[in-house]
Amino acid sequence: MFIVNEKAWYDIQDLLDQYLAQYHTDGTYLWSAKANDYVKVGARGFDSFNYGGNTLTFKVDRTFSREYGYEKGYMLALDLTADKTSAQPPIAMFTLRGGDFISNKYLGVGRENGLSSGEVASPVAGSKLINWGYSGIAVFNPYRSYVAREI
Numbered sequence: 001m002f003i004v005n006e007k008a009w010y011d012i013q014d015l016l017d018q019y020l021a022q023y024h025t026d027g028t029y030l031w032s033a034k035a036n037d038y039v040k041v042g043a044r045g046f047d048s049f050n051y052g053g054n055t056l057t058f059k060v061d062r063t064f065s066r067e068y069g070y071e072k073g074y075m076l077a078l079d080l081t082a083d084k085t086s087a088q089p090p091i092a093m094f095t096l097r098g099g100d101f102i103s104n105k106y107l108g109v110g111r112e113n114g115l116s117s118g119e120v121a122s123p124v125a126g127s128k129l130i131n132w133g134y135s136g137i138a139v140f141n142p143y144r145s146y147v148a149r150e151i
Contacts, residue, residue, distance in 0.1 A: 005064035008073030
């Protein structure tokens with residue numbers, strides 16, 4: 001799996017588009033599980049393809065664009081193969097005890113049902129439900145993952 005910024009995404013789209021035009025592939029060489037065994041070509045672009053028995057998947061993370069800029073391509077190659085001895089997943093999410101899902105209500109005039117009296121937090125006649133939580137991510141074998149950037 002490749003997590004890419006927007007510049008790298010557009011470069012990959014151009015490269016695979018040229019490959020498709022130059023080699024006149026009929027879709028049997030480019031594989032996509034999302035498109036029922038055929039690559040999606042067109043407005044949605046190339047999400048994934050199969051090459052040499054490996055499925056390459058591309059996902060855009062706009063935080064890469066915000067953090068590293070829009071001028072140069074930037075990508076993270078992440079190996080999602082589970083550990084063969086312990087079957088441990090390559091990535092896991094961790095949280096604080098009891099902090100994985102927290103729900104709060106921001107009550108306005110009329111409170112929850114819009115017709116009740118009582119203490120409010122906002123002069124607006126409406127309420128808001130806020131769901132949030134704490135989480136962190138761990139990559140257990142970072143030596144099988146790589147960062148690539150355009151020079």
